[in-house]
Every structure is written in structure tokens, then in C-alpha cells.
Amino acid sequence: MAYKPSTTAIHNGLNDDAQFGCVVPPIYLSSTYNFTDFNEPREHDYSRRGNPGRDIVQKTLAQLEGGHSAVMTNSGMSALHLLCTVFLQPGDLLVAPHDCYGGSYRLFNSQHQRGAYQVQFVDQNNEAELQAALEKKPKLVLIETPSNPLLRIYDIEKIAQQAHDTGALVAVDNTFLSPILQQPLALGADFVIHSCTKYLNGHSDIIAGAIIAKDEKWAEELAWWANNIGVTGGAFDSYLLLRGIRTLSPRIKQQQSNAQELVNYLKAQSQVKKLYYPGLLDHTGHDIAVKQQKGFGAMLSFEFSGDESQLRRFLRALTLFTLAESLGGVETLISHTATMTHAGMSAEARAEAGITDSLLRISVGLEDPSDLIADLENAFKVAAQY
Numbered sequence: 001m002a003y004k005p006s007t008t009a010i011h012n013g014l015n016d017d018a019q020f021g022c023v024v025p026p027i028y029l030s031s032t033y034n035f036t037d038f039n040e041p042r043e044h045d046y047s048r049r050g051n052p053g054r055d056i057v058q059k060t061l062a063q064l065e066g067g068h069s070a071v072m073t074n075s076g077m078s079a080l081h082l083l084c085t086v087f088l089q090p091g092d093l094l095v096a097p098h099d100c101y102g103g104s105y106r107l108f109n110s111q112h113q114r115g116a117y118q119v120q121f122v123d124q125n126n127e128a129e130l131q132a133a134l135e136k137k138p139k140l141v142l143i144e145t146p147s148n149p150l151l152r153i154y155d156i157e158k159i160a161q162q163a164h165d166t167g168a169l170v171a172v173d174n175t176f177l178s179p180i181l182q183q184p185l186a187l188g189a190d191f192v193i194h195s196c197t198k199y200l201n202g203h204s205d206i207i208a209g210a211i212i213a214k215d216e217k218w219a220e221e222l223a224w225w226a227n228n229i230g231v232t233g234g235a236f237d238s239y240l241l242l243r244g245i246r247t248l249s250p251r252i253k254q255q256q257s258n259a260q261e262l263v264n265y266l267k268a269q270s271q272v273k274k275l276y277y278p279g280l281l282d283h284t285g286h287d288i289a290v291k292q293q294k295g296f297g298a299m300l301s302f303e304f305s306g307d308e309s310q311l312r313r314f315l316r317a318l319t320l321f322t323l324a325e326s327l328g329g330v331e332t333l334i335s336h337t338a339t340m341t342h343a344g345m346s347a348e349a350r351a352e353a354g355i356t357d358s359l360l361r362i363s364v365g366l367e368d369p370s371d372l373i374a375d376l377e378n379a380f381k382v383a384a385q386y
């Protein structure tokens with residue numbers, strides 16, 4: 001029987017233990033499994049290839065995204081690398097977003113330079129640019145929406161349709177919303193990629209990733225290659241990821257509600273020059289977000305109005321907003337895009353991408369929103385003094 005997402009997240013793997021009746025599945029640390037007899041392997045033979053704890057989390061990820069199967073990997077980057085390894089040969093073209101995650105950009109670029117495959121970075125909201133790239137018959141098109149850090153929205157259904165018309169496979173990096181708020185497979189994608197490090201685990205204490213495949217025909221190949229190149233997730237991380245997923249639905253809904261309260265506050269704040277949140281009516285792509293998302297998420301960005309010394313004072317005065325990269329944890333994080341997540345880009349490339357030196361990104365956590373707002377209010381006051 002198919003359950004609703006919150007039930008799936010809680011229920012998988014419970015009471016599976018016949019020996020002790022454990023309600024919660026144990027961590028299976030054994031790297032190897034005995035054969036029952038000569039040439040008689042069990043379901044698992046070696047933990048790189050298969051692990052009972054990882055099986056549970058993979059099944060849960062597949063069900064939450066509405067896919068056939070999932071492979072859990074040891075990072076989001078290795079999930080992307082695995083996908084490209086399986087589907088791209090030398091000479092094949094990958095079409096990726098011009099504003100994709102920095103690590104993805106570096107991976108595709110470096111693989112392009114060493115001849116593993118070709119990559120073209122495209123503004124997928126620029127119809128002419130996208131069409132020109134699709135005419136080159138790419139093998140794989142990657143979509144990432146909402147984008148980082150400006151939360152640009154890309155129309156998954158439309159781009160997937162256009163990509164399929166040229167014979168390409170379509171993958172969506174769904175890290176910023178999680179399957180609770182967006183289900184790309186139902187919108188036409190063939191694969192979903194996650195950095196499970198973010199919302200899925202939700203507690204900022206593991207690095208992990210996943211590929212979820214819509215179709216049965218890809219399952220075996222992805223699992224075979226994951227074992228072959230050795231990128232599967234470890235036993236401890238599988239356990240922590242499953243534990244994090246148990247509370248994914250209530251976490252992200254509350255974080256989203258907190259984000260909305262922060263947006264309401266920041267909207268009226270004179271030291272905020274520009275606010276980026278897909279829920280704002282004047283946010284570019286708001287209508288598409290309404291169509292393809294089940295909520296606007298818990299990430300927001302804004303341009304701070306003030307010089308660098310004021311910005312420094314603002315950030316130092318905050319006590320509940322940790323200055324750190326990453327996102328999706330229970331704790332609120334703030335990052336300065338130009339010197340942190342996008343420091344690897346040249347100043348010109350940043351300017352072209354619309355990233356100014358005063359842009360701040362917030363991953364809204366689970367603290368009481370009134371405390372978060374009071375903390376912001378105080379920091380804006382401190383920044384304005386002098």
C-alpha cells in the first residue's frame with residue numbers, strides 16, 4: 001500500500017529485526033557477509049555493494065520522490081559524478097545550468113577539460129540559448145531549481161519536454177526543496193539528484209547524496225556503477241540519513257513557515273535593498289513556482305544596504321545566524337555569497353550572474369521565528385550606528 005510521504009518517512013524499516021525485536025533498525029557495520037554454503041551467497045555479500053541500512057534509506061528515497069529505485073552515495077558530488085559516468089561517453093554533451101551549484105560547475109568543467117565528456121552551461125530561461133544547445137543533441141540535461149543563491153525558478157515540465165524531444169535524458173537537482181516540496185519525476189524528469197547533506201538529513205552532521213531513477217531500466221546500471229567505482233554511502237551515514245528523513249516533512253514545513261515570517265519582516269526593513277524569495281509576487285518565476293512546487297521553501301537571499309564595514313558589523317552582531325556555507329539543517333545559517341559559496345568565481349562572472357558584494361543568503365532553521373527576527377532587528381541597528 002502506498003502511504004503519504006510523512007508515513008513513508010517514518011514507517012520504512014521499523015520492526016524488521018526478528019532476533020531482538022528492535023523497533024528501530026540497527027546499524028549494520030559488518031563489511032562482509034558469510035556465504036551459507038559453497039557458492040551460496042546471501043542477499044548481501046560485501047557492504048560496498050549492499051548494506052541493509054542503506055537498502056532501507058534507498059527504498060525510502062525512491063518512494064518519497066515517486067521513483068523506481070535510488071542509489072545512496074557518499075556525497076551529493078559523487079551522485080552527480082556517478083550519473084555523468086553512467087550516461088556520458090567522451091564526446092557526449094551535458095547541458096547544465098549557468099548558475100548551478102559551484103561544486104557541480106567545477107566537476108563538469110574539469111571533466112570537460114580532461115575529455116571525459118563535453119559540457120555547455122546555459123541560461124535555461126533564455127529560450128534561444130536553450131534551443132541552440134538542444135540542437136547539438138545533448139545526452140543529458142541537468143536542471144537545478146530554485147537556483148543558488150538568487151532562487152531563480154526554472155520550468156521543469158517545459159524544459160524536460162524540450163530536452164526529451166531532442167532525445168536527451170533529464171536530471172533535476174532537487175536539493176533546495178526536497179521531495180516534500182517538489183517532485184521532479186512527476187514533472188517529467190528521468191532522474192532526481194540530491195545532496196542528502198542538506199534537507200534530507202537536516203542536521204548538518206553527514207555528507208551524503210542520492211540518485212533516484214524513475215524507470216526500472218536504469219536501476220541495475222546505476223547500482224552496478226555505484227559499486228564499481230565505490231561511491232555508495234556508508235553504514236553510519238545510512239543510519240543518520242534515515243533518522244533525519246523520519247522528520248523531513250514537519251521540519252521543512254516549519255522551516256518554510258519561519259522563512260515566510262522572516263520574509264515579511266525583511267520586506268519592510270529599510271536596510272534591505274532587494275529581497276529574493278520565490279513566494280514574493282514580484283519574484284521572477286513566482287508563477288512557475290506556484291505551478292511546480294508545493295511550497296516556496298526555506299531559503300532566501302537579500303542585498304544588504306550599506307558598506308562593507310556596516311555589513312561586517314551586521315554579521316558580527318547576529319547571534320542566532322551562524323556564518324557558514326551549506327543549508328537545510330535545523331540551525332539557521334547565513335552566508336556571504338561573494339566571499340563564501342561563490343568565491344571561486346571571478347568578480348566579473350559574479351556580476352554577470354547578478355551576485356553583488358552585498359548579497360546574503362539565509363538557510364532558515366527551526367528556531368522560534370520571533371527570536372530570529374529580534375536578532376536581525378538588533379543587528380540592523382548595530383550596523384546603522386556611527
Ligand SMILES: *Cc1c(COP(=O)(O)O)cnc(C)c1O
Pocket residue numbers: 075076077078101103104144148173175176194195196197198207208209
Ligand atoms: C551541496 C550541494 C551539492 C553537493 O552536495 P555535497 O553533499 O556537498 O557533495 C549539489 N547540489 C546542490 C544544489 C547543493 O546544494
